[in-house]
Amino acid sequence: MLDIKRIRKNPQELIDAMAKRRGKGVDVSAFLEIEERRRKLMAEVEEKKATRNSVSADIAIKAKAKEDTEALKAAMRSLGEEIKALETELNALQAEVDAFLYRIPNIPHESVPEGSSDEDNVELRRGGTPRAFAFTPKPHWELGEALDILDFARAGKITGSRFCVLKGAGAKLNRAIISYFLDVHAGRDYHEIAPPYMVNRASMTGTGQLPKFAEDSFAVSGTDYFLIPTAEVPITNLHRDEILQAAELPIRYCGYSANFRSEAGSAGRDTRGLIRMHQFDKVELVQYTKPEDSYAALEQLTRDAEQVLQGLCLPYRVVTLSTGDLGFSAAKTYDLEVWMPSYGRYVEISSCSNFEDFQARRAQIRFRRTPGAKPELVHTLNGSGVAVGRTLAAIIENYQNADGSITVPEVLKPYMNMERIQ
């Protein structure tokens, strides 16, 4: 959510930002008109309330002095009805203003390249080199099924499409990846969190999944809970409605969770393999920082995420998302993309974003610069560190051998107690 005062003061900034995002235009002038009416009406209501408050105080004094207060009470009765009617109108306007504010995306940072889509993302750097295979590499779903470590058919039977059953060494490899990621990050000053996999509506609103993207999440029937689409939601909401102390910042968390996404609108895309699942594992990194530190933190967070790919010796690259590809809540995002032989290209495996105060304003996460100072909004950041399912796929493909076996990456051997999966 953006600062309404900032929009009032500089509507052009918002108009320009929306143009850069190439999204459907938000009608800024219509918004400003409603907001103007809201403020006028609010002033009117407050004035009437001030009258009622002072007269009510008079009534108390007169009643004590045994004077007649019936006339005043009658006058206040009708004033009360007036106030009630105006407040109903005011609430409606407030709801309109809120609905608008909750659906405006964040303003991209000035360093974000302008563009219309992911084709305009800018490559920043690469790590490792795609392996030159002496044989024709197979996709991970073929290798996985042949080794009987991935079972899509039975997942389809017991649940449905876009689910997968991991078996034997596949399940173990998945577990090894999670443990390795957590050990790396928790060993570098990220406090480990094991969050709930369901959250309430306020949490989903706090990080920006609601109200605009309700169809992307799974709601739990009979409750007001949602399955988390990412651990970002519970971990960023950990400090919702809190005022932190400056000395506590930056706060750095890492956490593993399963993630659930409806993948509405992606029918037909990535239908084979582990790339696009309704349920997938991920280790997430989250930071809360002072505003002036957030862009340095974004660089660091991205490096921290990259480290596990380097550890696994997986070829990857880092791209800066263009304004057209930037997510709703983010001001700036770096994607980490891993080399996927079956796709013949780099595939997103992590998304590292600075949300500035966009989520903090929604979730009311603040801090005091010095004891007694006025609370200010923190900046929030997060990044995958990294997606586990896609890592599993990348390992299977990049570490495959001519005979269809998979060599276990060096750093995972201590977790696996095996050299290869065959």
Add this chain to the structure above:
RNA sequence: GGAGCGAUGGCUGAGUUGGUCUAAGGCGCACGAUUGGAAAUCGUGUUCAGGCUAAUACCCUGACGAGAGUUCGAAUCUCUCUCGCUCCGCCA
């Protein structure tokens, strides 16, 4: 699922025969005094949001878990909901 109790500021904790209550006291914190310096002590101050505004000044409005109601007036009375605790039941 059943019964009972509770939710107040950064924290703790009064206030529930409705009326100068944003709300005592304490802790914490800030500033000052004291001190060679510190501790201790003393004094003063210290909620947040919105509106107005050049203003983080003044003034006005709102907020005592959330929402609705009664009333001239609600932390206080009524209803609904959420969360927490205790006991019972069930259960990995």
